[in-house]
Amino acid sequence: MANPQRTQVGIVGAGPAGLVLSHLLYLYGIDSIVVENRSRQYVEDRVRAGVLEQGTVDLLTEMGVGERMKTEGLIHYGIELRFGGRGHRIDFKDLTGGKGIMIYAQHEVLKDLNNARAATGGQVYFEVEDVSVHGFDGCRPTIRYKKDGNSHEISCDFIAGCDGFHGICRPSIPSGVLTEYVREYPFGWLGILAEARPSSEELIYTYHDRGFALLSMRTPRISRLYLQCKPDEDIALWEDERIWQELHTRLTSDGWKLTEGEILQKGVTGMRSFVVEPMQYGRLFLAGDSAHIVPPTGAKGLNLAVADVRVLARGFKEFYATGRRDLLDSYSEIALRRVWKVQRFSWWMTSMLHRFPDENPFDRRRQLAELDYVTGSRAAAKTLAENYVGLKLPGRHL
Ligand code: PHB
Helix, strand or coil: CEEEEECCEEEECCCHHHHHHHHHHHHCCCCEEEECCCCHHHHHHCCCCCEECHHHHHHHHHCCCCHHHHHHCEEECEEEEEECCEEEEEEHHHHHCCCCEEECCHHHHHHHHHHHHHHCCCEEECCCEEEEEECCCCCCCEEEEEECCEEEEEECCEEEECCCCCCCHHHHCCCCCCEEEEEEEEEEEEEEEEECCCCCCCCEEEECCCCCEEEEEEECCEEEEEEEECCCCCHHHCCHHHHHHHHHHHHCCCCCCCCCCEEEEEEEEEEEEEEEECCEECCEEECHHHCEECCHHHCCHHHHHHHHHHHHHHHHHHHHHHCCCHHHHCHHHHHHHHHHHHHHHHHHHHHHHCCCCCCCHHHHHHHHHHHHHHHHCHHHHHHHHHHHHCCCCCCCCC
8 A cells, every 4th residue: 555644634525615624624723635536627617606605705714715705706785586577686785784695606716725725735635536435433534545546545533525416425324324315306407607798786586487597697707697497408409599599588677688698618407405314424524515415596505515514623623622522423413404404495495486397377376476475575585685695604703
């Protein structure tokens, strides 16, 4: 076995959960090694989420990785809900006592975190192969992997499984331990990235007879747009012309015009809600998408991953400072309380805004009443706003 290594926390996956955890632990004086099977380039280029909750922004700032976000990110204090051809603004600032969200792409967050890790001597190994986790039911966990054909082993005190929904950590837990809660949706999102000035200053979530549409953005020159589609939609059938046509139809509103531009990227994503309980087995802790998936309608995936590792990092901090495992032992319970509330919100936004293939006329009237209520009642708008900007995180940030 080449090069046996030792660290305190071995982290599988260099996405938002893994990198935020690694850097938080560094700030706490705790050593970690991150292994990632993809290349740094791939991770830093892949277009994913784009909405950061206020709490996520605050945490990244306190961690010292918020400089570029502060200058390049776009602060939004509301969103628009559009239905019946009319827009209705949900004013976050007013409804939440001054809170907002930040538009800043996930892959930009990852660049900032990778730079911070590199600048502080962080060990993040990209393009490793055959990663496997062992010994976490006892007190000698190890992570094995191959790099350039050589086998390596990291021995650690704990393992953090931050390797996403398709990762190896969750399936490494013996069967019968985890309970899975799943809900599939009978639709997907067709998403495009376009070189077009965003046609609105704020995000527009639209409920239309032909299905949901969303106008979002990445920068003042790049729009991100989505259309509800079939879960197995063939992207090859969607020429640029057809995509724009459909976006115009669904987003239409009096006196408003959608700006077109060159489509830089397009793809289809499925939608599901998924949770495993508990989020821990022995010395293996699951965080982020390895433990749960939300449909993207609430813009919560990345934020939930960050909230998980914040709780987890505090558990490690307590353990290494005092030897006590109280916080670590309650990680799953604390994290899941938030996970389920965010699941509820993401499911609710999804249910309110999409057309369901099996819906009946009652469902449709109920959806319209829901939208009318949310945009007409301050109490209802407030529950949307407080969830969208992000529920309170337990305790102080760092
Ligand atoms: C995005 O910009 O990619 C985005 C924004 C809001 C959502 C989902 C995705 O709810």
